[in-house]
Amino acid sequence: MIYPIQMKNKLLILIMARKGSRDSISRQNLRLVNDKPLIHYVLQTALNFHDADVFVSTDSEEIKEYSMMCGAQVIPRPRYLTKSSTSVKEISFHALKILEKNGMTYDKCLVLHPKFPMIQQKTIKSFFSLLKNDIQTVFGIAQIIDSKLNYSVKTTNKKLIKLEPSNTRSALLNRIVSFKTKNFLKQKGKFIAPFHGLPLSNNELHSLSSYHDFKTFEQILNRKKILVRIDATVEIGLGHVYNMLTILNHLRNDEILIVMNKNKTLGANKFKEQLYNVKFFSNVSQLDKIILNFKPDIIFNDILNTSEKYMKKLQKFNSMIVNFEDLGNGRRYANLVFNPIFSKKRPLTKEFYGGKYACVRDEFRIWTNTVNRKETKKILISFGGTDPANITSKILECIKNNSLKEIEFTVILGYGFEHKNEIKTKSQSMSKDGFKIKLIDKSDFLAKYIRDTDFAIISNGRTVFEVACMNVPVLSVAVNDREKSHSFVNDHKIGKHMIFNKFTFSKNLSKNIQHMLLNTNRRKYKSNLKKLELLNGVERVIEIINNEFNKRN
Incomplete structure (x- = not known):
């Protein structure tokens, strides 16, 4: 007997949900996750796919009642089909024959299982739409593994993978499969070759086989x-x-x-x-x-x-x-x-x-600068990932004009640096004249160079926080209107701040570099840097965001 009998579509979604077994978690399909039984999630996804009728094959009175309450129909499963060794084919064949006896014949069937609760509606649609022409059977697949299934994979396009017999490689077939019902019934419950596989997303592949899996699923839902x-x-x-x-x-x-x-x-x-x-x-x-x-x-x-x-x-x-x-x-x-x-x-x-x-990157929170040299030996130059105004080149000119040959300059070239070739040519020429210029191209470990510098010449943006949290005095240059409004360096007296002006830049830069070369000035700035609260900025921001979100929900 079917509870109740009603056919609205030519597509069928069959959900397998037995009472339980010795090799699974007790009452697995009814165990609460976020105050809903596990079966609830696959049921709701299936029922919200309005182009298919949804039936649940079960031996459980409780699962039957819950499924009907949600709006699904139920096919009672006989005891001989509740063993752990019972195959998807056997359960599907039994359900389709029961439906056929009640005058309900479907063109295509998709079998789902509550232990894969994160199947998406667009994936359900794909399982049905891919059953066309000579494609009779589509399995949900996860990955290539060695198993008794003896199927290797051969990619035919981005969505569908053809499964072919092999003794060396095999594909994991989940308990999710779609098939055309006519030939399946004609062959008395055998899936018809050639077999194909539809790769599932990482979320959809999350299956619940242990108590830990249930906890993870709850975290995903939340x-x-x-x-x-x-x-x-x-x-x-x-x-x-x-x-x-x-x-x-x-x-x-x-x-x-x-x-x-x-x-x-x-x-x-x-x-x-x-x-x-x-x-x-x-x-x-x-x-x-x-x-x-x-x-x-x-x-x-x-x-x-x-x-x-x-x-x-x-x-x-x-x-x-x-x-x-x-x-x-x-x-x-x-x-x-x-x-x-x-x-x-x-x-x-x-x-x-x-x-x-300020949210500084992890590397700047791990490393610090303990340099306290009386004489300046190393200066870092960094103007972000792009340096559109090519300030780096102008600084090199200033270094050259002031004959700063005793100091090692480390120049950071960012990922979007437009004037890289010009900088390389200029630095090579200066090196031949006795200047110490070291170029660092596309580094993901900027802290390595900051931790050994006496002070840094940098753009007046977020780089200021990264350098400052490592206790390095700053000579910042504001290039655009946005950077001109950044007052952090002056507010906290951690270095010198200057605004770029093409007519006076070279003169002002020379003056400010000379100021930063004095040990008394750098020591004063280092003392002020130690008073700042920069290391835990990201934690503060995350906490504020989470608190505000929780208030709203």
């Missing part, structure tokens, strides 16, 4: 979905990218999506190297679609000053909004704003200003 809007170009620099990488490193348990403008993708590979998903958009409607599909709990904006129009539109998605380095009019519509580079006496509610909210 994790936040965070969408990160970030832009980076040669003009903007890579500071935003490194800032966000540092923050996201403390949110590894959450689901992260990076979203970038197609014309501002410098640094995208940095996110991909860290295994983050990255999507690009070229117009507002594409961005809206990405946000709508992802359904983020939190949206991070690290895109400089936001407009009221942009922020008001984001509010319609009902996500918590967190902005970084934002002095725009749109910031008043954010739930939180972090402006560590700026100082403000009367911030808006939920705005956080000052260096204590």
Whole structure:
């Protein structure tokens, strides 16, 4: 008997859910996860796929009642089909024959199992749509392994993998399979070759076989979905990218999506190297679609000053909004704003200003600088990942004009550095004249060079915090209007700050370098550096974000 009998579609989803066994967790399919029985999750996903009828094959009265309460139909499973050795084919054949006897004939069937609770609707759709022409059977697959199944994989396209008999390599076939029912029934419950496999995502492959798996699944269900809007170009620099990488490193348990403008993708590979998903958009409607599909709990904006129009539109998605380095009019519509580079006496509610909210990379928190040389021996030069104004070249000219041959200069060339060839040519020429110039190209370990320098000549952006947290005096140069508003160096008296002016730069730079060469000045700046609270900024930011999120939920 079927509870109840009703056929609406030509597609069938069959969920296998027996009472339990000696080789599984007690009451596994009914064990609560986030106050819902495990079977609830695959049931809801299947029922929300409205193009298929959903049946549950079970020997459990409790599973039967719960499934019917959720809106699924039930096929009672006989005891002889509840053994651990019972195959998916046997259960499927039994269910289809019962349905056939009740006048219900389906074209295609997809078998699912509660122990794989994270199957997605788009994957369900693929399992059905791939059953066409000569493709009769599609298994859900995880990876290539050695097993008794004796199937090796041969890729035919991005979605589908052909499975062929082999004695050397084999594919793990999950308890998830779709097939055409006509030939399956004609062959008395045999899957029809050629067999194909549909690779499942890492989340979908999460199966529950132990108590630890249940705990992990609960953590996955409770994790936040965070969408990160970030832009980076040669003009903007890579500071935003490194800032966000540092923050996201403390949110590894959450689901992260990076979203970038197609014309501002410098640094995208940095996110991909860290295994983050990255999507690009070229117009507002594409961005809206990405946000709508992802359904983020939190949206991070690290895109400089936001407009009221942009922020008001984001509010319609009902996500918590967190902005970084934002002095725009749109910031008043954010739930939180972090402006560590700026100082403000009367911030808006939920705005956080000052260096204590700076998020410095881990390497700068591990290493420190203990240099206390009376005479300056080493100076570091770093103007971010791009240096669009080519300040590095102008500094080398100043070094040359002042004949600073006794000092070793370490010049950092960033990943987006535009004037690399010019710098290399100039440094080679200066080296021949007796200057000590060392070029470091695309280093991911900047702290190595900062920890042995007497002071640093750097851009007046987020690099200031990285150098300062290692107790290194700073000579900062503000190049653009944004950097001119960064007052951290002057506020805390940790070095000299100057604004770039092409007419006076060389003269002012020479004067400030001479100031920094004096040991008494550097000692004073080092003393002030030790008073700063920079090392735990990222923890402060994460704590504030989590607290605000918890209040909203």
